[in-house]
Amino acid sequence: GKSTLLRALARLLAPREGVVELDGAALHSVPTRELARKLGILPQSPVAPEGLTVGDLVGRGRAPHQTWWRQWSKADEEAVDAALAATGLTELADRAVDELSGGQRQRAWIAMAVAQGTPVLLLDEPTTYLDLAHQVDVLDL
Template sequence: MKTAHLLKTNNIVAGYDKKIIIDGINMTIPINKISVIIGANACGKSTLLKTLSRLIQPVSGEIVLGEKKLTDIPPKQLARVLGLLPQSPVAPEGITVADLVGRGRFPYQSFFKGLGKKDYEAVEEALEIMGITNLANHSVDQLSGGQRQRVWIAMALAQQTDILLLDEPTTFLDISYQVEILDLLTDLNRNRGTTIVMVLHDINLSARYADYLFALRKGKLIAEGTPSDIITEELIKQVFDLDCQVIRDPVSDSPFIVPKGRHHVSC
């Protein structure tokens, strides 16, 4: 199991072009667990994830990784501990699967050296974990959506970080691929102890796969805890403006949301 690094925020405020998107969030990411950030569209989920990864600098507040402020950690050192898979990444035209996954080894390379033995071993392991070893020499352009998403996750795995942030890793995938990807991430978490933080749209998949949930509304953290502890009809109404009934998932025994009627969901 990896060395555990605690990731937490202290009253962070962040946004774009002087517009505040997330406002005063305090959160501590559970170590070696799967956490999912939930909330309606445009409520700040992706902004929060980008701020956690240092793609966005907070207007105020601070993020702490281990015993250091995120701003005090050199980029390559940070990239060895914390990895980010953004929403809908774009691969260079014509690149092969193995070459794209190999780019996850950037934090370990010097300017004058290419991939070494440890790098190739890390790439091979990532391909094997994601079940795409047979696709190593294929062009990423030729793959299905589900296969491409496996490749992107493999690239993040090759980075061999303690913490992995994923922004909607199942978006635009059929339900079978969604479950497949989430099962693979669960195996990664259980087998390697990787701390995983995801943004997911599907509340029932979030409740099924998450050890811990963070619920946002209009840029504020309004609830956190295990799915069984916080998923209630009142919370779903507050977060998604949706009237529902909460029952137990017959397969996972996690909370399962059954909408009572059609609603326009907005943040």
């Protein structure tokens, strides 16, 4: 149910009937970059490339805001720093994601979604692997 809905919203699954809309527009007609500026989606069990640092992972959340003529900006840096701080990962920014505990890894992915800066975030089981204190922190984001 929930995961299927998220997959449809992420355009990974086409609905058998009807149309999925966001802000009155059919999702299949919204350009990918525009959709990624409006809607952030974090699947249940994402996998990071081996050796990718927490900071680099969180920075990937800013990709929808970059173009070939506008690369990394001060606003991108501020969004990444704010997302790392909000998830308590600032000190782990230089660590490889694959070296983190399950809870730290989950917070890194959440930080990436937060750094994306979208008005809508859809998170599939975002509190998995988190202790109670971090579950509350994530729900407060």
